[in-house]
Structure formats: C-alpha cells, structure tokens
Amino acid sequence: MKHTLFYISILVITLFTACNNSRKSNVVEKSDYTKMGNNIVKKTFDTLRNSLQMAISQSGIEGAVPYCQSAAYALTNSYVSDSVTIRRTALKYRNPANKPDTSEERILTIFASLKEQGIINDSIKPITEEGKNGNIHFYKPIMLQQMCTSCHGSKSADIQPPVWKAITTLYPLDRAYDFKTGDLRGMWHIIFLKSIKN
Ligand code: HEC
Numbered sequence: 001m002k003h004t005l006f007y008i009s010i011l012v013i014t015l016f017t018a019c020n021n022s023r024k025s026n027v028v029e030k031s032d033y034t035k036m037g038n039n040i041v042k043k044t045f046d047t048l049r050n051s052l053q054m055a056i057s058q059s060g061i062e063g064a065v066p067y068c069q070s071a072a073y074a075l076t077n078s079y080v081s082d083s084v085t086i087r088r089t090a091l092k093y094r095n096p097a098n099k100p101d102t103s104e105e106r107i108l109t110i111f112a113s114l115k116e117q118g119i120i121n122d123s124i125k126p127i128t129e130e131g132k133n134g135n136i137h138f139y140k141p142i143m144l145q146q147m148c149t150s151c152h153g154s155k156s157a158d159i160q161p162p163v164w165k166a167i168t169t170l171y172p173l174d175r176a177y178d179f180k181t182g183d184l185r186g187m188w189h190i191i192f193l194k195s196i197k198n
Pocket of ligand 1: 049066092098143
C-alpha cells in the first residue's frame with residue numbers, strides 16, 4: 001500500500017511538472033513574438049519619425065502631408081517580410097485604409113480604457129495573442145508626441161491653415177485631429193503569419 005501511494009505521488013508530480021513545462025514553453029514563445037514586435041515597431045517608428053522630420057525641414061509641414069501619404073506605407077513596410085505584416089490603425093483615423101477591423105477595434109478599446117483608468121503611458125504593455133488560424137498578433141499603442149500636434153492637434157491652435165488645407169484636400173473625411181500630447185493616437189498591429197512559426 002505504501003509503495004502504491006509512493007508511485008502515485010511520483011506520477012502526479014511528474015504529470016504536474018510536465019504540464020507546467022508545456023505551459024512555460026508557450027509563454028516563452030509568446031514573449032519571443034513580443035520581443036520581435038517591439039523591435040520591428042522601434043525600427044519602423046524611428047525611420048518614420050526621422051524621415052518625417054527631414055521632409056518637414058525640406059518642404060515645411062504642409063509639404064510633408066502628401067509625403068506622409070506616399071511614404072508612410074512604404075516605410076511601415078520596410079522592416080517586414082513575406083511572413084510579417086505591419087500596419088497602423090486608430091479609432092479616429094485619417095486614411096480610411098487605416099480603419100480598424102473588429103479585432104483591432106477590440107484592442108484599441110482596451111488601450112483606451114486603460115488610459116481612462118489613469119494608467120500612465122509607459123505602463124500600458126503591448127498585447128500579443130494567437131488568432132484562430134494560428135497567426136500571432138502583436139498590438140502596441142501609439143501615443144501622441146509634441147511634434148505630431150502640427151498635423152494631429154487642435155485645428156484652431158496647433159494645425160496651421162495651409163497644413164489643414166493640405167490635409168483636407170487629401171483626406172476629406174479626416175478624423176485624426178484634436179489630439180493632445182500624451183493621448184492615445186492609435187496602435188501598431190503586426191501579424192506574424194503562421195508559416196514562420198514552424
Ligand atoms: C506632416 C503632418 C503629420 C505629422 C507631423 C504627423 N502625422 Fe500622422 N499622419 C499624417 C497623415 C497625412 C496620415 C495619413 C497617412 C496615410 O495615408 O496612411 C497620418 C496617419 C497617421 C496614423 C495612422 C492612422 C490614421 O489616422 O490614418 C498614425 C497612427 C499617426 N499618423 C500617428 C502620428 C504620430 C504619432 C505622429 C508624431 C510622431 C504623427 N502622426 C505626425 C500626417 C502627419
């Protein structure tokens with residue numbers, strides 16, 4: 001009897017450890033995607049911000065508006081491959097092509113409610129989750145910085161009339177204004193397609 005109990009205990013401990021291990025490896029895998037996501041966002045954002053600053057210094061803010069349209073897409077794609085896609089989306093978007101889908105809207109609402117609860121920007125962590133088809137989705141909030149207000153701030157105080165004209169000419173249905181520094185502007189959404197997971 002004593003022996004049987006002993007063997008059962010060993011079995012239970014072994015099973016428990018095995019379960020724990022498989023859960024652990026899952027967590028490690030997810031954190032790897034989070035790391036990759038953070039890296040891609042950092043590189044893309046740095047490139048985008050530097051090129052934007054250069055375009056502004058060369059052709060002024062209103063001259064940089066059409067540049068944003070043509071360059072944003074190419075730039076946001078410069079760090080991706082066939083198995084990774086990246087895009088920017090927002091509840092209040094400028095380009096209708098950046099309108100959020102249902103999953104993106106769900107995550108944007110989560111980030112917005114964290115902000116409403118008063119959680120400070122640096123403490124809002126990215127979200128990494130697996131979709132139904134096995135793709136991994138990485139979402140990271142984009143907060144508005146001072147330099148962004150000249151095109152996304154208040155129409156009366158921050159955006160100069162020629163800039164506003166350039167924006168509404170290209171985006172007649174624009175909703176991406178009236179933001180203040182530190183506001184949640186939108187988010188990055190990176191998809192790691194299933195094929196690279198194996
Ligand atoms: C020179 C004007 C200008 C400046 C400065 C600017 N943006 Fe934009 N932003 C635009 C335009 C134009 C678009 C639409 C681009 C497109 O067609 O995809 C845009 C689009 C976006 C989008 C994609 C969602 C949407 O609304 O379509 C995000 C997110 C965004 N900007 C964030 C920022 C942040 C953060 C900064 C500051 C670091 C910034 N922008 C600075 C003009 C600007």
